[in-house]
Amino acid sequence: MTKFSDRLWSDLAQEHGEALAQAGRPGSRRSRRPGLIAGGTLALAVGGTALALGLTANGGASAQVGGVRVVTDAYTITQSGSGSVLVQINVRQSIVAANAKLSALIKENVVIDNGAGPAPTAGPVTCTPGEPNMGGPTVKVLLGTNGTEVITPGETGGNTGVGTWHLIGCSVYPTADMGTGGTGTGN
C-alpha cells in the first residue's frame, strides 16, 4: 500500500471500526429499504414492536405526471413549491414504485417502519435523514388518507397484514447509496 492508503486505512479503522463492528457483517443487518425488496406478495416481518413492510410493485399504475404531482393507483407524490415532498401510500400497495418515482424526482428513497394499531396522531410522518449531511428537501409520508390503514380479511393474499397499521417512523436515503444493499425485510 502507499503511504496515503495505509494511513487512510489506519484512520478509518480507528475512527469508524467500532461502529462497523456493531453494525455487523454484510447482509447481517438486512435492509428494511423497500426499494430493494424483490417483489412477490405483500411481505411482513416482525422485528420488536415494529414491522418493516416490503410491498409489491403495483403493475399498471398509470402515471399522471403534472410536474410536481405524480398520481397513480398505488401512490401519490406531491412536491410543493418550496421543494418539500409528500408521499401518500397504502401498505397494501407499492412503495417500491413510489420509491422509483421519488428517486427520479429528488434522488432519494424512503424507508418506512409500520406499527400495529391506529396512528396516535393523524397526518403524515416527517422522514429523518438516513445519513449525515443530507441536503435534500423535507420528505413526509402519509399512510392511507389520515395516517392509519386498515387491512381487512380477504384484501390480501393469505390475509397477510390483516389489521390496523400506522407509521412508526420514516427515513430518507440518497438513491446512490441504495444500489446494492440487502434484499429482505426485517431488522
Add this chain to the structure above:
Amino acid sequence: MVTMRERALAFGTQPRGLPPRSPLEAFEQVYLRNIDVLMGYFARRCREPHTVADLTSETFIRAMDGFARFDPRRGSDRAWLFGIAAHVFARHCEQSASGRDAVARLGGHRELDEDEIEEIAERIDAAREGAALMQQCARLPAIERAAIELVDLEGLTAKEAALALGVSGVAFRKRLSRARARLRKEHEDND
C-alpha cells in the same frame, strides 16, 4: 515473504481459505481490493491532491457506514463502491457550484504530508490518459459517460456497472452501445 494483504493487492482477490474474522477485517479486504481504483476514479476528475484524498476518504467512510447493508449476492463490492463514489462526487460538484465549503464532508479535510501529496499527484498524472478519454466523452450525456468509464476504463461488467448506476441491465447496455457508437463516429469525423 509475501503477506496475505500483499497477495490480495497483487491479485485483486480475497485471500482464499481465510475468511475474515470480523466485519472490520472483511471491510479491510474490500478496502484493499478497491482503494487504488477509487483513487483513480477521483484522480481522473480532480487535479488537486487534497480533493482526491478527501473524496476517497469520504467514499470509504460512507461505505463503512453502509457495509452491513451491502449484499455481495447482488453485485461486487467494486460496483457498490462506485455507486457511492458517484454520489460523493456529485455532492462535491454541487457544493463547489454553490460555493459551500466542503468541510461539511463526513471525513472533513485530511491533512497530507509531502510524501502523500506527491503520491497522489503521481496518481493524478497517471490518470491523465483516462481523463483525456473522459474529456472526449464530455459531449455525451452523463449516464453514457459513466457507462464508458465504468466498463471501458474500470473493467466492470455491464451488469455491475448497471448496478452501480442504478439502472436496469437492458437500459445500461443500450446506453453503452450508444455511447461507443457516438465516440466512434466522432473519431471518424475527426479523421
